[in-house]
């Protein structure tokens with residue numbers, strides 16, 4: 001019997017809709033043995049997650065998903081097994097949340113100008129943690145009937161060239177990897193296929209990530225097609241990266257992505273958890 005791991009998920013501490021307790025209860029129901037809570041730019045869900053995890057027999061992998069600006073694009077770096085008390089990681093994430101405070105006001109201002117009333121309070125009413133995400137704006141706009149779905153809001157309001165778009169000014173790649181390593185964690189490039197990079201740019205990203213101390217890449221992701229999984233497995237092999245597996249679960253409302261519902265890693269991959277002492281393989 002192989003162990004079921006899911007190394008990427010979100011709670012109400014960032015843009016998920018389940019509390020850490022509800023998230024771990026769902027993970028247990030779905031037969032997940034180890035779940036990483038990787039909220040965007042915050043560690044604030046981890047203490048509740050730790051209590052919930054021990055209550056339901058799921059192993060918590062303490063994690064985070066850090067927003068990074070690389071060559072003018074936003075990319076995400078997941079940190080796994082981070083020490084949530086580490087001062088360097090904590091102060092780094094605090095800077096990113098400060099940028100979010102400003103960006104929330106700026107997005108709201110631009111949406112108001114485009115005729116969307118009450119966007120600031122609306123987004124805040126959907127946020128439960130210590131930060132506001134574009135997802136909260138999206139859920140608000142759906143609730144007002146302005147759009148059909150969250151992806152629809154992104155397409156029409158929140159991406160480059162649309163009225164509510166504000167450019168990210170996130171951490172530098174090497175800086176974010178440095179925070180994770182300082183906190184004793186493993187840095188993993190999240191959902192690499194989602195950035196739609198050309199092959200040569202992807203190679204540049206992977207090269208820089210590795211030079212900065214990156215450890216692995218997500219080969220299996222809720223947002224990768226089967227074909228993309230195989231492409232990423234090949235990159236992992238070529239670079240000697242460990243491979244990670246994560247649903248990127250945000251909400252039960254998304255019928256397509258659930259906790260622990262993930263294909264197996266291709267046999268050429270080295271699972272990032274293979275040498276984690278706290279994860280024991282059952283025969």
Ligand code: AMP
Pocket residue numbers: 015040067132133134135150151152154155250
């Ligand atoms: P933020 O970090 O606040 O800029 O928000 C980014 C989050 O928005 C991501 O983590 C996703 O959860 C969500 N997101 C980004 N793009 C889309 C999209 N096209 N459709 C739905 N959700 C998206």
Ligand code: MN
Pocket residue numbers: 010015040135250
């Ligand atoms: Mn998200």
Ligand code: MN
Pocket residue numbers: 065076190191
């Ligand atoms: Mn992400």
Ligand code: MN
Pocket residue numbers: 008009010065248
């Ligand atoms: Mn994520």
